[in-house]
Amino acid sequence: MTGSDADAAPAAGPPAPARGPLIDDLDELEDLKDELRRAARKRRSGRDARFREEAAERIALQVAELVDELELGPGDTVAAYVSRPVEPGTLPTLELLRERSLRVLVPVLGQALTRDWGEFTGVGDLDHRAPGRPMEPPEAAGDCSLLREARLVLVPALRIDEAGYRLGQGGGWYDRALQHARDVSAIVGIVYDDEVADTPLPRGDHDLPVGSVLTPTRRWRIGA
Numbered sequence: 389m390t391g392s393d394a395d396a397a398p399a400a401g402p403p404a405p406a407r408g409p410l411i412d413d414l415d416e417l418e419d420l421k422d423e424l425r426r427a428a429r430k431r432r433s434g435r436d437a438r439f440r441e442e443a444a445e446r447i448a449l450q451v452a453e454l455v456d457e458l459e460l461g462p463g464d465t466v467a468a469y470v471s472r473p474v475e476p477g478t479l480p481t482l483e484l485l486r487e488r489s490l491r492v493l494v495p496v497l498g499q500a501l502t503r504d505w506g507e508f509t510g511v512g513d514l515d516h517r518a519p520g521r522p523m524e525p526p527e528a529a530g531d532c533s534l535l536r537e538a539r540l541v542l543v544p545a546l547r548i549d550e551a552g553y554r555l556g557q558g559g560g561w562y563d564r565a566l567q568h569a570r571d572v573s574a575i576v577g578i579v580y581d582d583e584v585a586d587t588p589l590p591r592g593d594h595d596l597p598v599g600s601v602l603t604p605t606r607r608w609r610i611g612a
């Protein structure tokens with residue numbers, strides 16, 4: 389290495405994680421993402437009930453640690469999702485958050501899949517409106533601007549890469565909702581361990597990264 393190369397080296401800290409190519413052509417972007425979604429969904433559908441239950445319990449333990457670290461307590465707001473059977477499970481997490489007297493917001497899709505949020509008050513209070521659709525509280529507490537009140541936002545994904553970019557279900561629901569989060573550091577993406585992408589995911593202009601990743605066995609901040 390020459391003297392000038394050494395001078396140009398960054399001062400300290402790890403290198404920034406590689407971001408995927410920014411793809412302007414929306415058709416090309418959707419084709420690439422759809423192929424990845426197909427593979428991810430296929431793998432998810434092959435997991436058995438025992439694996440899923442254990443993973444859901446482990447996710448709740450990880451979330452409990454995070455809640456302690458953030459010193460969240462009664463009255464603080466956390467946004468989460470009500471998992472569908474194939475997704476990393478959140479039912480134990482939701483119960484745990486309630487037990488700690490946190491205010492828990494979960495998506496309410498509304499008529500035209502609007503991005504409203506409702507309060508989670510217990511699994512028994514949720515409605516199952518249509519097959520394939522996540523369970524929802526019977527009514528919304530407010531629209532997407534409510535998300536700003538959340539100190540922690542737990543977000544589902546099919547895959548997440550090292551720079552925090554996520555592959556979602558393809559509706560753009562979270563990409564739009566997350567614009568209202570108070571801060572990227574409050575956003576935590578949840579995936580199974582083998583869904584952490586070791587090569588950067590394709591991303592568009594609208595894709596927003598998460599600030600941390602949480603799996604059934606570990607959690608870390610992006611870029612840390």
Ligand SMILES: Nc1nc2c(c(=O)[nH]1)N(C=O)[C@@H](CNc1ccc(C(=O)N[C@@H](CCC(=O)O)C(=O)O)cc1)CN2
Nearest residue numbers: 469470471472495518519520521522544557559561562
């Ligand atoms: N648990 C969970 N909640 C979430 C999301 C998510 O990815 N996971 N979303 C993330 O965007 C938003 C909306 N997600 C939706 C997911 C499915 C359908 C739906 O209508 N699904 C089809 C069935 C598809 C299937 O079987 O795979 C249907 O009911 O016809 C609608 C919204 C908000 N809530």
Ligand SMILES: Nc1ncnc2c1ncn2[C@@H]1O[C@H](COP(=O)(O)OP(=O)(O)OP(=O)(O)O)[C@@H](O)[C@H]1O
Nearest residue numbers: 421554555556557558559560561562563564594595
């Ligand atoms: N902020 C936004 N404004 C307008 N359109 C958007 C926005 N975010 C996403 N979209 C559109 O929504 C569609 C799906 O986006 P994308 O493939 O990124 O969804 P996803 O991240 O997989 O899903 P989700 O966010 O629901 O988990 C795309 O057509 C995209 O252009």
